[in-house]
Each structure stands twice: as C-alpha cells, then as structure tokens.
Amino acid sequence: MSATHTFLNRLEERITHLRESSTEPEPSWIAARRQAGTARFEALGFPTKRDEAWKYTDVRRISEGDFALAQNADFSKTTAATLGLPLEAIRLSFVDGVFSSDLSDMTDLPQGLGVEPLSQALKTNHESVGGSLGRLSGVEFSPFAALNTAFTDEGAVIRIGPGVVVEKPIVIQFFSRANAQPVMSHPRVLIEAGARSQATVIEHYVGEEEAANFTNVAGEALLERGAILEHYILQEAPLGDLHIGSLHIAQDRDSRFTSFNINLGGALVRNDLVADLNGEGAEANYYGLFFAQDRQHVDNHTLVNHNAPHTFSNENYKGILDDRARGVFNGKVIVKRDSQKIEAHQSNANLLLSDRAEIDTKPELEIYADDVKCSHGATTGQLDEEAVFALRTRGIDEQTARGLLTLAFAGEVMDKVTLEPVAERVERAVAGKLPERFNLSDLVDVATADQA
Amino acid sequence: MATEEMEQLVRREYTQGFVTDIESDTVPPGLDESVIAFISKKKEEPEWMLKWRLEAYHQWLKMKEPSWAHLNYPPIDYQGISYYSAPKKPEDRPQSLDEVDPKLLETYEKLGIPLHERAALAGVAVDAVFDSVSVTTTFKEKLGEAGVIFCSISEAIREYPELIKKYMGTVVPQGDNFFAALNSAVFTDGSFVFVPEGVTCPMELSTYFRINAANTGQFERTLIICEKQAQVSYLEGCTAPQRDENQLHAAIVELVALEDAYIKYSTVQNWYPGDEDGKGGIYNFVTKRADCRGDRSKVSWTQVETGSAITWKYPSCLLRGKDSVGEFYSVAVTNGRQQADTGTKMIHIGEGTKSTIVSKGISAGNSDQSYRGLVKIGPRAKRARNFTQCDSLLIGDRSGAHTFPYQEIGNSSATVEHEATTSKIGEDQLFYCRQRGISEEDAVNMIVNGFCKDVFQELPMEFAVEAEALLNVTLEGAVG
Numbered sequence: 001m002s003a004t005h006t007f008l009n010r011l012e013e014r015i016t017h018l019r020e021s022s023t024e025p026e027p028s029w030i031a032a033r034r035q036a037g038t039a040r041f042e043a044l045g046f047p048t049k050r051d052e053a054w055k056y057t058d059v060r061r062i063s064e065g066d067f068a069l070a071q072n073a074d075f076s077k078t079t080a081a082t083l084g085l086p087l088e089a090i091r092l093s094f095v096d097g098v099f100s101s102d103l104s105d106m107t108d109l110p111q112g113l114g115v116e117p118l119s120q121a122l123k124t125n126h127e128s129v130g131g132s133l134g135r136l137s138g139v140e141f142s143p144f145a146a147l148n149t150a151f152t153d154e155g156a157v158i159r160i161g162p163g164v165v166v167e168k169p170i171v172i173q174f175f176s177r178a179n180a181q182p183v184m185s186h187p188r189v190l191i192e193a194g195a196r197s198q199a200t201v202i203e204h205y206v207g208e209e210e211a212a213n214f215t216n217v218a219g220e221a222l223l224e225r226g227a228i229l230e231h232y233i234l235q236e237a238p239l240g241d242l243h244i245g246s247l248h249i250a251q252d253r254d255s256r257f258t259s260f261n262i263n264l265g266g267a268l269v270r271n272d273l274v275a276d277l278n279g280e281g282a283e284a285n286y287y288g289l290f291f292a293q294d295r296q297h298v299d300n301h302t303l304v305n306h307n308a309p310h311t312f313s314n315e316n317y318k319g320i321l322d323d324r325a326r327g328v329f330n331g332k333v334i335v336k337r338d339s340q341k342i343e344a345h346q347s348n349a350n351l352l353l354s355d356r357a358e359i360d361t362k363p364e365l366e367i368y369a370d371d372v373k374c375s376h377g378a379t380t381g382q383l384d385e386e387a388v389f390a391l392r393t394r395g396i397d398e399q400t401a402r403g404l405l406t407l408a409f410a411g412e413v414m415d416k417v418t419l420e421p422v423a424e425r426v427e428r429a430v431a432g433k434l435p436e437r438f439n440l441s442d443l444v445d446v447a448t449a450d451q452a
Numbered sequence: 453m454a455t456e457e458m459e460q461l462v463r464r465e466y467t468q469g470f471v472t473d474i475e476s477d478t479v480p481p482g483l484d485e486s487v488i489a490f491i492s493k494k495k496e497e498p499e500w501m502l503k504w505r506l507e508a509y510h511q512w513l514k515m516k517e518p519s520w521a522h523l524n525y526p527p528i529d530y531q532g533i534s535y536y537s538a539p540k541k542p543e544d545r546p547q548s549l550d551e552v553d554p555k556l557l558e559t560y561e562k563l564g565i566p567l568h569e570r571a572a573l574a575g576v577a578v579d580a581v582f583d584s585v586s587v588t589t590t591f592k593e594k595l596g597e598a599g600v601i602f603c604s605i606s607e608a609i610r611e612y613p614e615l616i617k618k619y620m621g622t623v624v625p626q627g628d629n630f631f632a633a634l635n636s637a638v639f640t641d642g643s644f645v646f647v648p649e650g651v652t653c654p655m656e657l658s659t660y661f662r663i664n665a666a667n668t669g670q671f672e673r674t675l676i677i678c679e680k681q682a683q684v685s686y687l688e689g690c691t692a693p694q695r696d697e698n699q700l701h702a703a704i705v706e707l708v709a710l711e712d713a714y715i716k717y718s719t720v721q722n723w724y725p726g727d728e729d730g731k732g733g734i735y736n737f738v739t740k741r742a743d744c745r746g747d748r749s750k751v752s753w754t755q756v757e758t759g760s761a762i763t764w765k766y767p768s769c770l771l772r773g774k775d776s777v778g779e780f781y782s783v784a785v786t787n788g789r790q791q792a793d794t795g796t797k798m799i800h801i802g803e804g805t806k807s808t809i810v811s812k813g814i815s816a817g818n819s820d821q822s823y824r825g826l827v828k829i830g831p832r833a834k835r836a837r838n839f840t841q842c843d844s845l846l847i848g849d850r851s852g853a854h855t856f857p858y859q860e861i862g863n864s865s866a867t868v869e870h871e872a873t874t875s876k877i878g879e880d881q882l883f884y885c886r887q888r889g890i891s892e893e894d895a896v897n898m899i900v901n902g903f904c905k906d907v908f909q910e911l912p913m914e915f916a917v918e919a920e921a922l923l924n925v926t927l928e929g930a931v932g
Contacts (some may be wrong), residue, residue, distance in 0.1 A: 052520070056860075206783075338849065352864035355831065359861045366854040367874050370846035374874040378859055381867040 003063040004045055011038065011150055014069055018153060027126045029151060033134055033330035037149030047143055056360045057270055057299045062242050065284075067184035067214050075103060075175055083206045084173055085234070086421050090115055090166075092156050093173040096213060097185020099154055103173065112161030113199075115170060118188055121157045129157060133190055136248035137222040142272070144244045146219040148186040152393070155188030155335040158201060162194035162224070169200040169419060174215060176207025176241050176448070182214065189219035193227035193255075200419070202232040205243065205265065212240030212267075219247035223255035225279070230258045230418060236429070237265040239296070246272035253279030260417055261317075262426055263290040263298050264433075270299040277304065277311035288317035289413045291430050292325035293355075299328035304344065306335045312343045314390065318413045319350040320406060320430070321357035332364040339369050346376035351383065351409050353434075383409075403434050408424040481534045485509065488637055491536050495640070498613060499632040504626070506637030511627035518630055521793040522854055524737065525762050528637035533670070533700055535638045570679040598654050600684075605673050605918040608644035615646060619677055623706035623770070631737040631764075639673035639704065643665040647682035647713075656912060658687040670787040674839040678713035680746065685716040687915060699724075701760075702737045704871035711746030711773065716754070718911055722922050723759035725790045733761020733790070740767035744776035744805075745880040752779040753796065754910045756919040758926040761790060766824065768797035771805035771833075778807040781907040783919070785926045786851075795856075797843075800833035802865070812904050816847035816927055822854040829866040834868040844874040845903055847896070848925070897924045 003308035015034065019026060046063040073095040080093065092115055093103035098118040121129050137148040156172045172189065183250050186245045205215065215237070223229055237243055241386055243266045249257050263269055265331040290298040304313040333344045350359045363376040382407050389402035392418045407427060417423040479487050488509055517528070528853040595602050601612065609616050626636040647653050677683055701723070707715050717740075726733025736759075742751035753767040769778030780796040798807035807827065813819040823842045844853035855872050877899050883896035901908070901920055908916045 068526070307472070315562070339850065352861065352866070355864045357862075357864060359859070361859045361861075362857060363872070365844075365855070365872065365874055366852070366853040366857050367846065370851060371877045372846070372874060372876070376855070376870075376872050378870040379868065380859065380861045382864055382870075401508045414927070 004042060007147060008042065010067070010069055010299050011147075011203040012149060014153065027122075027130070029130050030122070030126070031060040033152060036148045037139045037152070040146035041143055041150055042144060044130055053142070053301065053330075056326070057268070057297065059156040059244075059268070061268055062244070065214065065242075066181065068179075068181045070098050070177075070179075070183045073100035073102075075100060075177065076317055077103065080173070080175060081207070083175065084200065085171060085204055085425070087169055087171065087419070089169045089171040089202075091171050091173060092117065093175065094154065094176055094185070094187060095175045095180070096183045097154055097187055097215070103175075104366070110164065110166060112164035112194075113160035113166055113425070114157070116157050118155035118157050119153065129190065132192060132222060133188065134219070134220075136250055137218045137246060137275075138221070141246065141248075144216050145218050145246060148188065148216050151186035152188065153339075154185070155190065158191045158195055158199075159192045160197040160199050160227075162197060164194065164197045164199075166197075169202055171202045171204055174203070174205045174217075174363040175203070176211040176213045176215070176238055178208040178210035178238075179213065180210045184214040184216065186216045186218075189217060191219070191229065191231075193221065193223045193229045195224040196226040197224075198228040200230040200232070202234060202422070204232075204234045205237040205241075207238045207241065208448065209238055210240065211238040212242075214242040215244070217243075218246070221247065221249045221257070223249065223251045223257055225252045225254060226253070227255045229256070230260070232260045232419070232422065233262065233271065234422065234426075235263040235265050235269055238295070239265060239267055241266045243269045243272070246274070249273075249275040249284070251275060251277050251279065251282040251284065254281040255279070256283045256285075258285040259287065260422075261286070261288040261300065263288075263292070263300070264426070264429055266296065266298070268297045271301065273300075273302040273345065275304050275313070276307055277313065278312040280308050282308065283312040285313070286315040287318070287413045287416045289319075289410050289426070290317070290327055291320045291410075291433065292327055293322040293433060294325065295323070296325045297324070297328075301330045303332045303334070305428050306333070306339045306342045306344060307341045309338070309342070311339065313345070314412055315346040316416075317348045318410055319348070319359060320353065320410065321341065321350065321393075322353040322434075323419050324354070324356045326357070327359045329359070329361040329378075330364070331362075332366065333367050333374060333376070335367040335372055335374065337368040340371040342372040342374070344374045348378045349409070350378075350380040351406065352380060353382075353406075386396040403431060406434055407431060458634075465672040467858045471489070475489065479534055479536045481637065482531045483533070483535055487535050488596070491638060491640060493611070496538065497606070497609050500613075500617070501609055504621070505637050508626035508633050510639055512630065512633035515627070515630045515633055521764055521824070523762055523791050523793050524840075525791070528700060528735065528807065530634070531806055536640055549583035554920055583878065591846040594847065597743070598651055599648045600651060600653050601655055603644055605639070605642040605643075605644045605675060608675070612644075612646070615677065616644075616675070618692070619708055620675055620706070623708060623741050624704050624739050626824075629739060632704055632739040635671045635673060635702045635704045635739070639671040641727060642675070642703070643676070645684060645686065647677040647678045647684045647775060649679040650681045652682070655689055656685045658689070659827065663774070670699070670701050670703075671727055672876040673706075676706070676715055676717070677708045678698065678710060678749075679716050680710050681712040682710075683714040685718070685912065687718050689720040689722075689915075689918070699734045701734055701738070703739070705738070705740040705767070707740065707742035707751055709744050709746060709749035709751050712748045713746060714750045714752075715742065716752045717742075717767075718915055719755040719757075720922065721757045721759050721763075723756065724760040725759050725788055728787075729789060734759065735762045736760040736765065737762075738765040739911070742767070742769045742777060742778065744769060744771050744773050746776070748776060749772040749773050750777040752910070754781040755783070756922065757782070757784040757792060757901075758793060758922050760792075763790075763792035763794055766792045768799070769807065770799050771807065772801045772803065773805075775804040775806075776802055777805070780807075780809045780811070782811045783814070783904045783907045783911040783923070784812070784821060785814045785816075785923055786821045787816045788819060789817070790819040791821070793822045793824055795823045797826040798828070798838060800827075800829045800836040803832065803834045804832055804836070807839075809838070810841070810906050811842035812907055813842070813844040813853055814847065814900060814903070814927070815844065815851040815853050818850045818856075818932045821873075822856060824856045826858040826860070827868055827870075828860045829863050829868065831862045833863055834865045836863060837869045838866075840868075840870040842872045843903070844872075845891060846874065846876045897927065899929060
C-alpha cells in the first residue's frame with residue numbers, strides 16, 4: 001500500500017496548514033471525520049480490478065501519480081468567461097479546488113437560498129453543516145470517498161429553503177489549470193432542498209487544455225418532501241484530467257430528482273450516482289450521455305434503491321465510443337422487500353465507432369418484492385446502414401449523414417435536457433468531435449433559413 | 453508444482469500402496485491423495501490418469517471457494533464428504549431394465565416418464581447412472597453400427613485413452629475453478645460420447661443421474677466430442693430422493709464441436725430442493741462449457757432447473773470457429789428456500805459468431821434467483837451478434853429475482869442486444885382465466901408455462917412434456 005503514502009503525506013500537509021492558518025481549533029466532529037476517513041482509506045488502499053465495482057477501471061494513473069495541493073485560485077477572468085456556460089446563473093467557482101470569489105457570482109440570491117463555499121460555512125457556522133455533511137456519502141462507500149472525507153476542506157454548500165423556487169440555475173464551476181506539477185482537489189458538494197422547493201444545480205468541470213489534475217469530488221443531495229431538483233454533471237474537463245466523483249441522493253416523499261450526466265472530457269472519469277428513494281411517490285430520473293475518443297476512459301456506475309413502495313425510477317444512458325476509448329456502464333436497481341408497486345426502467349445503448357473501442361456494460365436488477373414492473377435493456381452496435389442510405393438518397397453526403405445519425409442517437413437523451421444552452425453546447429461539441437466532423441452550425445443556419 | 457515433484461509424489465503413492473480397502477464400496481469421509489488413488493484404482497485407470505487427478509488435487513488445495521455468487525449457504529466441509537460409493541458389486545448390477553430397482557422405476561413413473569416406456573417409445577439409449585456407476589446401458593449395438601461411442605467415462609479412460617488424452621480438460625482445465633478442480637481430482641463417473649466425422653447420431657442419447665447413498669457427493673464428468681459434420685442430441689435428467697444432509701454435487705461437462713458439428717445438450721434437473729426451511733437440499737455446483745472449435749459449429753444448451761437447494765451453474769460457449777453458433781435456453785424455477793445463481797457465458801472469438809440467450813426465471817416462496825451472464829466480444833470477432841433476453845416472474849412477496857448481465861464488447865461491427873423484465877403474474881391475466889372457469893392454480897400453471905414457452909420449444913418433445921409436469925409440481929402450493 002505504498003501508493004497511499006504520497007496521498008497521506010499530502011493530507012497531513014493540508015491539515016497542518018489548515019490548523020496553522022486558523023486561530024480557533026477545528027470543531028471536534030470534523031477532526032473525528034478526518035480520522036475516520038484516513039483510517040478507512042489506509043485500510044482499503046486504492047481499488048484494483050479485483051474489486052467488482054472497479055473491475056473495468058484501472059486507477060493506477062491516480063494511485064501512482066504525485067499530486068500537489070493548489071495554493072491559490074489565480075485564474076484569468078476572460079478564460080473563465082469563455083470556458084464557462086453561457087447562462088445567466090448563480091455561480092460558485094473553484095480553481096483546482098480552491099474557492100475563487102472573483103469568479104463567483106452570488107449577488108442577488110433569492111430569499112431563502114443559501115449558496116456558499118464549504119470553507120466559509122465551516123468558519124461562520126460549522127454546526128449548520130455538521131448534521132448533513134457526510135450523512136449520505138460516508139467513508140464506507142469507496143476509498144475515494146474516504147480520502148475525500150479525510151480532506152473535508154472545500155466545496156459547495158447549497159441550501160434551498162422550503163417552498164423556494166430558484167429561477168436561475170446554480171452553476172458550480174470547477175476550473176482545472178495547466179500546472180507544472182499536477183494537483184489534486186477533494187471538493188464536496190452539499191445540496192439541501194427543502195420541502196416543495198425547486199432548483200437546478202450544475203456541476204461544470206472544465207479547464208485549460210494542458211491540465212492533468214486529479215479531482216475527487218463527493219456530492220450529497222437531500223430532497224425533502226415534494227422537492228424538485230435537477231442536477232447536471234457537465235464533464236468537459238481537459239483531456240489529461242483524472243476525475244472520480246460520486247453523488248448520493250436521499251429522497252423523501254413525492255420528491256423528484258433528475259440527473260443529467262454528460263461526459264465529454266477527462267482522461268479517466270468515474271461517476272457514481274446513488275439515489276435512495278425513501279418516501280412514497282419519490283421519483284428519480286437518470287439521463288446520461290458519454291462520448292469518448294482517443295484513450296479516454298469513462299465509467300458510470302448508477303444505483304437506485306427503492307426503499308419505499310410506490311417509487312419510480314427511470315434511467316437512460318447513451319454511449320458513443322471512438323478510437324481506443326473505453327466505456328463502462330453499470331446500472332443497478334435494488335427493490336427492497338415490501339417495496340411494492342414499484343416501477344423501474346433502465347436502458348443503456350452504445351455506439352461503437354471504432355474497432356478498437358470497448359464498452360463493458362452491466363445493467364443489474366436486484367428485486368425482493370413481487371408487485372413490481374422492472375425492465376432493463378442494453379444494446380451495442382453500429383449505425384444502421386439503411387438509415388445512412390436513406391439519408392444519402394435524399395442528397396446528404398455520407399459524412400453528414402453519419403454525423404446526423406450519431407447526433408440523433410444521442411438525441412433521445414439530449415431531448416430531455418431542460419436547459420437549452422447546455423443541450424446546444426453539448427450537441428455542437430459532439431458534432432465537432434466526431435470522426436466524420438461536420439459543421440452542425442452550418443446545417444442549423446440552413447435549417448433556420450429554410451424555416452424563414 | 454514442478455513436474456519432478458509431481459512424479460515423485462505419484463511414485464510414492466504407488467510404492468506405499470493403498471491404505472483403503474479396495475474391496476469396500478465406500479470410502480470413509482475425507483479427501484487426500486490416498487482417496488484419489490483409491491478411486492483411480494477402483495476405476496482400473498491407467499497411471500497417467502491418476503497423475504492427472506493428483507495435479508488437479510494439488511491445484512484445488514491452493515484454491516479458495518468462490519464467494520461472488522448471490523448465494524447463501526453454510527460452509528461446506530470438504531473433509532466430511534465421502535468421495536466414492538458404488539452400488540453393490542459390479543457382477544450384481546442389473547443387466548437389463550427388468551433388473552433395475554423397482555423403486556427407481558417408481559420415481560420415474562411419478563414424474564410421468566417410465567423408463568422402459570421411454571426407452572422403447574423414443575428409441576433412447578439409456579445409460580442410467582445409479583450412484584456413480586453405470587448400471588444399465590442399452591442400444592449399444594445400434595450406436596456401434598453408426599460408429600458412435602457412448603459409454604461411461606471410466607470405460608472410455610480404459611478403452612479409448614487416446615481420445616481422453618486428446619480432449620479431456622481442454623475445455624474445462626483442471627484448475628479452471630474451485631469446483632472444477634475438485635471434480636477433476638475425484639470424478640467417479642459420467643458419460644463419454646464420440647461421434648465420428650459425418651455421422652448423425654441415430655438416436656437421442658440420454659443419461660439419468662441419480663444420487664442415492666446417503667452422505668456421498670456425486671462428481672460426474674461428461675465429455676462429448678463431435679467430429680466434422682457430426683451431430684448429436686444429448687439428454688440429461690436428474691431426480692433424487694429425500695435426504696437430510698446436504699449433498700454436494702460438482703459436475704463437469706465438456707463439449708467439443710469441430711467443423712460443422714452440432715451438439716444439442718438438454719438438461720432437466722429436479723434434485724431434492726430441501727424441506728420447507730431449506731434443510732437437506734442438494735448443492736449443485738456445475739461447470740459446463742462447450743468449445744466450438746470448428747468453423748460453422750453449433751452448440752445449443754437447454755436447461756430446465758427446478759431442483760437443488762443451491763444451484764451454481766453457467767453453461768457456456770467458447771465460439772472460436774468462424775461463424776460458429778452458441779445458444780442457451782433456460783428455465784429456472786425456485787420455490788421454498790431454494791437459491792439459484794445461473795446463467796451463461798458466450799465468448800465470441802471467431803468472426804461472424806452468433807449467440808442467443810433466452811433465460812426465464814420464476815421465483816416463488818422465499819426463494820432467490822439470479823441470472824448471471826457474460827457476453828464477451830473479442831476484437832477479432834467481426835460481425836458477431838448476440839441477442840439476450842432474460843425475464844423473471846415473481847410469485848409471492850418474499851421471493852427475489854436478480855439479473856447480473858455482463859457485456860464486454862470490443863468490436864464495432866458487433867451487435868449486442870440485451871433485454872430483461874421482471875414482473876409478477878398480472879391480476880388481469882388471472883382474472884381472465886378465472887372468469888372462464890379455470891381454477892387459480894391451473895391458471896397460474898398455464899401462465900407460467902406460457903411464460904416459459906420459448907425455452908420448452910427447444911426441448912426434445914418428450915422432455916418438454918416432462919418439464920411442464922415438473923414445473924407444475926415445483927410450484928405446487930406457491931399460490932394460495
């Protein structure tokens with residue numbers, strides 16, 4: 001377990017730094033959590049391919065790396081503006097894991113909404129986050145979650161009061177810089193959605209092209225009665241970045257959670273989504289799209305726990321893999337005993353564009369109740385040659401035909417995306433990355449001209 | 453272990469002779485080299501076979517029992533099992549069906565498959581295995597005329613050592629997995645089928661396995677070889693009487709299909725599933741694998757699993773030949789406290805290989821069932837095709853149904869489809885039947901049989917009838 005040492009040394013360095021920079025002693029609950037996280041991480045070590053949950057994902061690029069900790073949040077405003085989403089939004093920004101107030105925009109928050117960096121929340125009123133932080137994403141989940149818990153220093157805290165409807169999306173921006181020595185960050189995301197509240201939260205990962213940092217994020221979302229939360233993960237990290245992320249969701253009665261998990265960037269990306277449907281009428285929707293090329297590796301693990309009767313889940317993941325990219329999908333639905341009248345559907349479709357791309361998919365069902373309607377499906381294949389031909393007969397060149405059909409394949413998921421600018425950005429990005437690159441913008445212009 | 457060491461070991465065994473009494477029909481519980489030597493001696497095996505067994509034994513010693521399956525059972529004491537038992541003495545064996553134990557025939561009758569009737573009606577050659585030793589073999593001459601070899605594996609080791617040396621362990625190596633290694637060390641009997649080039653086996657071959665003597669594990673080993681353009685359909689059916697102690701069964705089935713060969717392997721398994729609390733049922737850990745070596749070869753597995761307390765079974769196909777085809781049709785029914793973790797592996801290696809998987813699981817009572825499958829498409833398997841469908845039907849709110857389908861696809865010209873559903877018997881379906889005067893139990897049986905139709909269609913006719921009967925018996929009392 002020598003690989004863990006470099007990480008533990010950095011951790012110690014970080015904790016010493018935190019203690020020295022603060023006049024007050026650290027709250028005891030944080031110290032306890034750090035200890036638990038460290039112990040757990042030490043005990044587990046980094047996962048290997050012998051662990052079922054990591055069977056297809058090799059994390060040696062992380063474990064064998066030497067990642068420093070970022071010392072500041074210096075980042076050009078113009079670059080941030082070009083990289084960021086073109087949305088009118090509430091913004092919370094982190095540069096290599098360090099909070100940047102310059103790049104954040106938290107003015108004009110509606111009544112009942114709290115958005116702040118974790119460091120600030122811990123400083124001003126640590127007890128307010130003590131109850132919920134780490135309640136869902138404990139140290140037991142994975143070595144990475146344990147490591148994240150050991151760090152517990154920065155992140156985003158979003159609290160939506162009961163009945164509050166937040167019109168503007170809340171964007172959490174994670175910028176990755178091209179550092180001389182790669183750095184790592186262990187941010188946490190905590191979302192507390194009060195009863196009947198409504199909000200959209202976007203985790204946006206993006207950065208400078210040459211960056212090669214390691215981000216290990218642990219997220220938690222607590223949805224109270226009737227809360228509606230839309231959650232985006234827009235992964236546009238630089239192609240050298242390593243990313244491990246998890247999001248745990250607890251849902252009370254009649255709440256609705258929708259996840260859009262879009263993966264375009266990163267060298268190695270692993271996402272875990274875990275939703276606990278604890279109250280009747282709770283509903284979870286997972287929509288995912290991953291596009292990988294070169295030697296990118298994207299691993300998506302999702303889990304839905306139907307802990308209460310009359311709960312619903314729906315999942316649709318689409319994967320497009322090119323070159324020597326590798327995709328992993330593992331979707332699991334567990335229906336607990338006595339959770340009757342459940343509906344759970346799951347689907348994963350993959351498109352392989354190259355002979356050297358690989359997809360490993362495993363849609364699982366574990367069902368202990370009988371009055372359920374559950375289904376899952378997984379398909380892998382290539383573009384329908386007849387469809388390509390049909391477009392060709394209509395005068396569309398082959399390149400464009402293949403590009404359009406690939407986009408149409410992703411369309412089933414992209415159509416669900418509620419934020420138009422995000423959907424457009426993703427579609428354009430995919431179109432621009434396809435092996436048969438074609439200019440979507442031109443096509444859009446032609447179509448608009450035709451309509452006019 | 454180095455070969456010299458191995459040889460030394462083997463020699464030592466021989467110089468010291470055997471501790472166990474050769475005349476006895478059962479060995480005391482426990483497993484060591486002397487027991488393996490005893491089995492080998494008892495079977496009048498050549499020395500190389502013993503050596504092979506010991507190699508397997510030494511590999512087994514280093515292995516750990518797998519724990520990944522979705523199964524729950526108390527640890528097995530491998531030293532508490534007797535690894536050999538034979539019924540009476542060979543000369544006392546029944547020479548024809550009339551001499552077969554009437555109780556055995558009675559069990560068959562209960563299931564609606566009288567042995568003599570079947571043999572006569574269907575022209576089936578029956579090689580009934582009565583506790584580890586073949587007791588009756590019929591139709592041998594007719595098969596001999598066609599050039600088909602159908603005998604017990606022990607006989608094959610003695611009579612056809614070249615074929616055994618050439619093929620045994622090439623599909624399931626000695627150290628393939630924990631249970632396979634155990635079997636390779638201690639297997640006591642099983643069937644051997646060899647169909648020479650261009651021959652279509654003139655009849656369906658069938659072996660009935662029975663477990664009878666208390667406290668003995670049965671370790672069958674079956675090897676079927678189909679040469680170029682040869683064809684065979686093999687039926688395996690099992691019944692077992694009530695027992696209090698768990699009986700371990702770890703079988704191996706190896707199929708080898710050369711160019712244009714076709715092997716159809718059907719199983720109906722109805723071993724004792726244990727009492728209401730799940731006590732006393734049979735543990736069934738089986739390794740079944742087919743190697744489609746030749747181009748255009750085809751292997752079809754069909755199984756109806758209704759028995760055993762624990763089932764751990766994944767009949768698989770290695771599709772190596774170009775355009776070779778693998779099929780897997782399965783119905784698994786669990787009731788009471790039965791647990792089944794079953795499925796298949798389709799490994800596509802050759803170009804244009806195709807596979808179909810249809811799995812139907814029915815779980816009732818407090819039972820738990822999992823489908824676990826792997827579809828792997830290698831980078832050279834261009835145009836490979838797979839279709840998988842696994843459906844589960846739940847009866848009663850204490851049962852569980854799970855699916856764990858693994859798909860590893862490394863070829864862009866491959867097409868892989870997987871579908872799965874889990875549901876219960878629809879109220880409206882039941883109502884429809886009841887309204888037409890069909891009792892609830894009959895209605896459930898009818899719906900369940902309809903649910904399994906895709907698989908039953910693949911079974912040979914008389915087997916299908918038996919399977920339906922079995923299904924109804926298994927689900928008795930599941931719906932109240």
